[in-house]
Amino acid sequence: MKTLTAIITGGSTGIGRAIAALFLKKGYNVVINSANEQNLIATFNELGPHQQLAMVAGDISKASTGKLLVETAIERFGSVDVLVNNAGIFASKPFLEVDEAHLDQFLNINLKGTFFTSQAAITQMLKQDGGAIINIGTVLVDHAIGGFPxxxxxxxxxxxxxxxxxxxxxxxxxxxxxNGIAPGIIRSPLQEKNGISDADALAGLHLLNRIGETHDVAELALYLAESNFVTGEFINLDGGHMAGHHIG
Known part of the structure; x- marks a missing residue:
């Protein structure tokens, strides 16, 4: 049976690292990417086994990085079966203070990164028997929160x-x-980057009254990678954030 190969962007910390670790555990070949080469090398050394793991440092907003990820997967492992577009940035800023440079950061890394890396992967998947792409979004697309601009x-x-x-x-x-995954609040380094020192304080946003863990996202990513009859779905992984809210 063929060993499948997954590319995971933003794979050096947080959700991406958890996804990479689970896919390796399940026997996949994995190519991880990060713009932070130091973090990437540290994660590469920690994860192993290195005969199943490759790394590509680079800014995902550049189309050349996506192409290099696909080339690396082909050279090392012979196929691109799964792409997880996890790399992204997030920061709060009031709408009236947003200038073009601030907006472009997110459009370039989040949207263009996902767009052009998918383009490179699909070009290869069309030469194979298909493949799976999993994009990481956010519940905030469909459930806005006042006070968090x-x-x-x-x-x-x-x-x-x-x-x-x-x-x-x-x-x-x-x-x-x-397919896509729309996480709620997940315990990851992203929270601290946004000035949230105690992510558990946001548990009340979820009906389950707790925040998610990176392994929760990894398990859903694995399901979507392997389910043969799910496509076009964006699944909320949010402890009930989208379903409703508590009073008091």
Whole structure:
């Protein structure tokens, strides 16, 4: 039986690292990427086994990085069966303070990164028997929160949600499945980067009254990679955040 190969962008920390670790555990070959080469090398050394693991440092907003990821997967492992577009940035800033440079950061890394890396992967998947793409969005696309202004990153993530459905439609007949995961609050380094020192304080946003863990996202990514009859879906992984809210 053929060993499948997965590319995971933003794979050196947080959700991406958890996805990479689970896919390796399940026997996949894995190519991980990060713009932070130091973090990437540390994760590469920690994860192993290195006969199943490759790394590509680079800025995902550049189309050349996506192409290099695919080339590396082919050279090392012979195929591209799964792409997880996890690399992304998020930051809060009031709408009226957003300038073009601030907006472009999110459009370039989040949306263009997902767009052009998917383009490179699909080019290869069309030569194979198909493949699976999993995009990481956010519940905030469909459930806005007053008091947390983040129009720039949410606009870019909204583009990813729309892109997911369009790609599923365009390439479904070629057996390429495209889905997305919309996480709620997940315990990861992203929270600290956004000045949230105690992510558990946000548990009340979820009906389960707790935040998610990176392994929760990894398990859903694995399911979507292996399910042969799910495409065009964006699944909320949010402890009930989208379903409703508590009073008091």
């Amino acid at each position: 983040a129009t720039a990153p949410i606009s870019s993530k909204g583009g990813i949600h729309a892109l997911t459905k369009q790609l599923a439609a365009e390439f479904g007949k070629k057996n390429i499945r495209v």
